[in-house]
Amino acid sequence: MPSNNRSYRKGLKLCCAATSIFIVIFIIISLILFFTVFKPKQPHVIVHPPSLQHIEFQLFPVSLNVTLGLVVTIDNRNYGSFRYKDTITYISYHGTSIAEVPIEHETVPARGKLNITTYANVTAVQLISSPYFWGDVRAGQFNLTSMATLHGKVGVFKILKMGATVSSTCDISVHFISQDIESKCHSKIKL
Template sequence: MKSGSIPMSSTTSSRRRGLLICCGVTALILIVAASIIVTLAFTVFKPKEPEITARPAGLENIEYSLSPNVTMNVTVDMIITIDNGKNYGSFKFKNTTAYVNYRGDVVAEVPIKHSLVPARGKLNITSPADFMLGKVISNPSFSEDFLSGSLNLTSTATLHGKVGLFKVVKMRATALSTCDISVFVIDREVQSKCESKLKL
């Protein structure tokens, strides 16, 4: 062996040590990056409740029957607005049905077709609802409510879907909405107040 030459075992050991250091640093960077992403996903970018509102739009059709029982059905367009402006993630939901109740009785069903609400965006859905006015009128409290000038309805909807964050993170989510709808008979005005919850 010539003087001043580096032993082969020493060179191999140095390369191995350098490779281990490189792998260790890379793994550490990946762990830190993953921790930051997870932390942001559950803090700053944590999905929040979308604002879901429902209100009647226009009268489409009236059907009635006098025999054998008096029945009357009215088709009303319902506008359902899903405001996702507080969220950095999109929300894709499946087909579902909203229900309108009067004094504990279901008086209308509103089909809601599957759709995608963009991140920090808004979606308006117009869907026809067949109101069973016969069930409303036959309710023992109808006369009292009508004479008081307002009918109070409640709509409920459950939207099952997925929240997508930056097209990378996807989480199953369920959005629940309850709306109190007041129909003022004399003024022919409708007011609604809604509350929404998001379950992950």
């Protein structure tokens, strides 16, 4: 009977050692994959030239409201999808907020692109009353800044889900003589 007990203990020790080695190897491989292949990459955000949807002008009292149709492309280079909540993007002109852009909740697929179609209601009176306005008119270019923060969840292989925040700032140059728009966006993801 004692020899059976010894062989049982020896088998149990071998099983525990093999399991421990397997767990250590699994953790090492998971860490290597997380810091290389699955390492979060910053998404690319592209603002496409807007289209004029509606313009409203009133002489007394002076008011000018413009609605622009916008298309924003989010290029997700990560292996995880990103589902974000409803948010608002703010567009400012020399530090003064001139428009709010609603963005409805959506999911950006893993390693995919998402086109967001939305609109911006620009309060042009704030634009015109800026001390920079007439100088920019003479220069033929308006420089705007848009800021958005998307709160949501990242899902990897539909198994692992964690909270994430994507912040995006875009510098937009509107050349109104050539009717050309340039945008440079910088995005950061925080898990």
